[in-house]
Amino acid sequence: MKNLVPEAKHHGCRIPISRAFSLAAFSAMTGLMLTLILGCGENRSSVAVAKKPPKVIVAPASAIPMTDYDEFVGRTEACEFVEVRSRVSGFLRSVEFEDGAFVQEGQLLATVEPDQYQAIHDQSLAMVELQKTKVELAASVLARSKKLKEGSAISQEQLEEDAASLKAAEAQITVAMADAARTALDLKYTAVKAPIAGRVDRALVTAGNVVTGGLGSGTLLTTIVNDSPTYAYFDVDEASILRYIRQSKSQSAEGDRKTTVLRDLNIPVELQLKDESGFPHKGTLDFLENRIDDRTGTIRLRGVFENDDNLLRGGLFVRVRIPTSEPYEAVMIPEAAIGTDQTYKFAFVVGDDNVAQRRAVTLGPLVAQPEGGSMRVIKDGIRPGENVVVQGVQRVQPGIKVDPQTQVKPTIEPEEVPVAAGEVE
Template sequence: MLHSYSYPALGVALVCCLAVGCGDSASQPSASERPVQKVTVMAAEETSVTDYVELVGRLAADKSVNIQSRVSGFLRSTHFEDGQRVKEGDLLFTIEPDEYDAIYNQALAQIDVAQAKLDVAEKTFGRSKELLANNAVSREEYDQDQATVAEAQAQLKAANADAARVKLDVGYTKITSPITGRVDRALLDDGNYVTGGFVGGTHLTTVVSDQPIKAVVNIDENVRLRVMRRQREMGGDGFKEANTLADLKIPCYLQLQDENDFPHEGVLDYAEIKIDQQTGTSQLRGLFPNKDGLLKPGMFVRVKIPVSDPHDAILIHDTAVGTDQATNFVYVVNSENKVEHRTVTLGDRKGNQRVVLSGIKPNESVVVAGLQLIQPGMTVDPTPQAK
């Protein structure tokens, strides 16, 4: 079926459409009339920096000693409060000494017995000498008396040695701290029996020295090579390996879990002499004074160590860096206030700034806020950000 239309009606509709279209076009501003996008910029700063590598690890006591008794007996008394600081030689425990005192007195008596026997033997031998000169005694009897003196002398030596050993046992009933540090809790109450000896002896407590304290971290083989090669470059033809790592006085810096910076300064004092074949790492150790006692053995820490000499570098704010897949870039505002896209190569992080190895020059204006609102070629209104 064919439909018929009214041409006048179609004309009216066409006029209306044209009127609406013309109205929309007229309402849109031209590019020159659009407001210029405002952005915040900071000048790329050239300054002297040192490259660092950050490693993770744990704190360890400078010294840690498990306290055991060398002699067996009942624990008479404990002479410290759990957790207190002690000095080398401070009395920690006393084992009942009565039995050992008695044995010592017995040993002293044996010395007197041996001395008396020696006196008799020497007098008898003296008479034998006189009688032998007058042929009043046989050579056999003379030799026998001489041997009796030697035997008595040996018995006196043995008695003195036994007394000295027992005297040590008497001294061992007083257990003192072998180091200066902080003593842990007592693991046994007074009155309990203590088993002495080097193997299987009763563990009584632990004394830990944490001033200074050690930070033990694992360092990657590549990073270690970088540090060692740099040392050789600095030494030149006259390079000679130091006797110990501590001799180099290489600084290192430590950060606890609740800290934003690395406020604790120490020195590297040991590097493991071999590389673990499974992990490709080796242990590195730093020593920190810990004068305020904040650092405790077992704490998780980050340690920052230098891997270069101070050198000039360009720094920009973290927020200026954009990422396009695996590429880092920044937006630079040129002298005509137009946006330029720059691909950059980044180096180490310095707080909230990044080192730029290539891509920008010192003092160029880098966009630090509003990156998502701009694109290369745009004209912008840059506002410097206060430092």
């Protein structure tokens, strides 16, 4: 039976016409698809070329006066603290102060019943008078014995005994007077007085109770603290103290290096309480321990602060800072403008041609702003007044044009710049 399907020849082979038609249709469709793909690619390229520069927010680098500081934490302590104890035993007759009041040195605080001590003191005074009478008698006997000895009426031995009796009577006067002085002290101690001026605590013993005396074991009646001036104690690391020592040596004369004490150098120190911003309390360093703690590698420093407003109290947790540089003009940019590329920091600077330049920067201390956020001191890499990209950094590539939108220059008061030298990244 003959094949009724027409055939076509291709390279000497016979191919059915229907198959040849399918191949031609496939080729035509493939060409059409390639044309569409190429056309789409050209359109995309034209879109990419026509894309606008990315919008970014820029801010000028600020330049403000600044001083570098080292910051530490510590505790306050009163410059004077006294435990008021009873020096004699007896019944507490009265308490003469109000709890928490300010007292002056020598002010009467309490009294112990003095009747017994008054009687003992009177007795000791009477013994003094008795011994004086004995001395007068011994002196009279010795004078008479000397006259009798001139007439050989008594022996030399008797004369010497009378002279010794006079010396013994004189010594007994000394003993009696010493005892009278002791009893006078006991009588004096029945009136308990403030040894220093300051703020008194509450009365720990009320009137009518028995108190015991003694230098170390006497009954504790109350305590007094003097908070003006106030001390702040804090521990400083080994590296910082070595830097301070070198600075102090350079400031003192060669011959005074061994004799100069810390307070003579007038090194300023500032203090901040827990609820304060900034460091409003000004003082000076006045004491340094004589050795470094080998367990912690730190040494204790003390700053002294005037406390005219009586705000500072002993035992407060505080932050203190010590200036480590002279005032200088610091270049600052927002912390958000700084990027990280493995081992170094960078920021994008936009010039007059709106082209972004990538600048490697050397970071300084981090500065907190009162309104929130933080600024970073730039030691090298950016000059004051240059526009820095602060928002949209992720859309910027080195060398591309950007559409900069200016941000208002941040304002930072120099006295509101708490800088810690240890915060440099």
